[in-house]
Amino acid sequence: MGTLDGNRSLPGQRTMIDLYTWKTPNGRKVSVLLEELDLRYTVHPVDISAGAQHQAAFRAISPNGKIPAIVDTEGPNGRPHSVFESGAILIYLAEKAGSPLWPSDPVERSTTLQWLMFQMGGVGPMLGQAFHFRHAAPEPVPYAQKRYDAEARRLLSVMDTRLADTDYLAGGDYTIADIATYPWIAPHERLGLDLDEWPNVARWFDEISERPAVKRGMQVPV
Numbered sequence: 001m002g003t004l005d006g007n008r009s010l011p012g013q014r015t016m017i018d019l020y021t022w023k024t025p026n027g028r029k030v031s032v033l034l035e036e037l038d039l040r041y042t043v044h045p046v047d048i049s050a051g052a053q054h055q056a057a058f059r060a061i062s063p064n065g066k067i068p069a070i071v072d073t074e075g076p077n078g079r080p081h082s083v084f085e086s087g088a089i090l091i092y093l094a095e096k097a098g099s100p101l102w103p104s105d106p107v108e109r110s111t112t113l114q115w116l117m118f119q120m121g122g123v124g125p126m127l128g129q130a131f132h133f134r135h136a137a138p139e140p141v142p143y144a145q146k147r148y149d150a151e152a153r154r155l156l157s158v159m160d161t162r163l164a165d166t167d168y169l170a171g172g173d174y175t176i177a178d179i180a181t182y183p184w185i186a187p188h189e190r191l192g193l194d195l196d197e198w199p200n201v202a203r204w205f206d207e208i209s210e211r212p213a214v215k216r217g218m219q220v221p222v
Contacts, residue, residue, distance in 0.1 A: 016040040017040065017041040017070050018041070018044060018073065019031065019068065020044045020067060020068060022045060025184045026068060027067050029068070029179055029183055030086060030089050030090065031043070031216075031220035032179050032214050034093065036179065036211075036213040036217070037093060037097045037101070038213075039097065045221040046067050053065045062082075068084075069082065069084040070089055072092075090116070090180060103170075112177050115169040115181075118158075119177065123155050124180075127155070127184050129148040130152045131187065133148055134149075152193065159200075160200045164200045169181060178204075183218065
């Protein structure tokens, strides 16, 4: 298998998780979680703007050719194990660490999974499209801008209603559902979204922004 450009190991730590990632909300999810779990990891930047995600070395790890992906060098049964798709990675790592970020209680776990899927199927795709048609489309597409901007606003309203009754998306405790969603809300200003319109989301966002692990994880890769 070929090599991928870029490699940053945390000083003084032996690699356990190889993280293949880039500077996107989906990529930030995993680096934030790794920081929250205090797991050893090495970062392999995959420059998607240069097409690095299409390299055979990366496709062997992530068949869909998308970041992020990981290789757990100390995987199940003591053998390396690769995982792609950000939601699956979050569950895998939190479960591996036995973390309360992925609750053991069946009801709490189901609630966390529901809000994780809300991000995976709603917040990520819709805000991603809103961002694309605002900043990356080769020409303006007013219908698409209006459609995805409206859907982004609707999803924040869903979050705001939920967060009026609970501190975090899955309930009273911070979970991987919050970790998955936060990086998508982080560029809200570039999406034309003023969080003052959603005060409960603003409170949630500000609180998570102050977590040291979130601050570190949101800077990976440099």
